[in-house]
Amino acid sequence: MSDSAKSKEVFDFFRKKYDTPYSIADLTATVCELCGVKAPEQCAATPIAAAVDQGDKLMNGIGKTQKVLLFCADAMGEHQRKNFPEIFERIEKISTFRFLSCSVMPSVTPVCYGTIFSGAAPCVHGIEKYEKKVLAVDTLFDAFARAGKNVAICAYNNCSIDVIFRQRNVDYYSFRTDEGSFKCAMDLMERSNYDLIVCYMNDYDHTMHATGPFSKEAEEEANRAADRYTAFTQQADKCWEKYNHAVLFVPDHGGHLVNESNGAHGTDTPEDMLVNHFYRIKAGK
Numbered sequence: 001m002s003d004s005a006k007s008k009e010v011f012d013f014f015r016k017k018y019d020t021p022y023s024i025a026d027l028t029a030t031v032c033e034l035c036g037v038k039a040p041e042q043c044a045a046t047p048i049a050a051a052v053d054q055g056d057k058l059m060n061g062i063g064k065t066q067k068v069l070l071f072c073a074d075a076m077g078e079h080q081r082k083n084f085p086e087i088f089e090r091i092e093k094i095s096t097f098r099f100l101s102c103s104v105m106p107s108v109t110p111v112c113y114g115t116i117f118s119g120a121a122p123c124v125h126g127i128e129k130y131e132k133k134v135l136a137v138d139t140l141f142d143a144f145a146r147a148g149k150n151v152a153i154c155a156y157n158n159c160s161i162d163v164i165f166r167q168r169n170v171d172y173y174s175f176r177t178d179e180g181s182f183k184c185a186m187d188l189m190e191r192s193n194y195d196l197i198v199c200y201m202n203d204y205d206h207t208m209h210a211t212g213p214f215s216k217e218a219e220e221e222a223n224r225a226a227d228r229y230t231a232f233t234q235q236a237d238k239c240w241e242k243y244n245h246a247v248l249f250v251p252d253h254g255g256h257l258v259n260e261s262n263g264a265h266g267t268d269t270p271e272d273m274l275v276n277h278f279y280r281i282k283a284g285k
């Protein structure tokens, strides 16, 4: 079986199991299509037609999306949306689309972001358990670099996203805090010529492991994630006003309550496997 067929089999299996039309892998295919960039080599996912059509409509079929910010809020899944409806309403209200998508197994960070940014299943991209090694397959970031675009990844020191996408034609900004990554991405939107910026946020995931997914502390971090997504959309409207642009909210998996005071993920259950990818697509002026 070809790599592409293997990946498709995995995506179809979870789509059917969780009765959702989308896989987290569709993100890479969709962003490439929106931006007119050839998808990475092993990408077996499908561009989401609603998002691509909206992009084409807004840009009058002449241009493509020129600037993209991907806000990767770890573990902010569908189970979180159901339990924090007001927080996710804030996210949805400023987005053009919400796509309920199924993750891949095991539902842990390097496995899931490996799939999200390669469009390939874990058995193809090579990270099949919780391990942080440099991804050996082609990714969204390589595809953008080949198309002559500038890519930046802002992330917490040694987190999965900081490690698994290394050794590419990308600028890496690494910080001791999520706040450092956030401020850096905001600053890069204003002062640099990056076309694709990734900002990773670890704190909701970290807090939900330590205190449970719906603790007061975890809720504070979920609120902060909504605040930061809002700030990115405002910054895009200000700094990328002239460009067709997109700001996306891109979680990897959800998370569930284990006992009174802890949270976890990694299982093949709706709590861990369902996430929403939000897209906000705007035409330049």
Ligand SMILES: [Zn+2]
Binding pocket: 074, 075, 108, 109, 110, 205, 252, 253
């Ligand atoms: Zn994660």
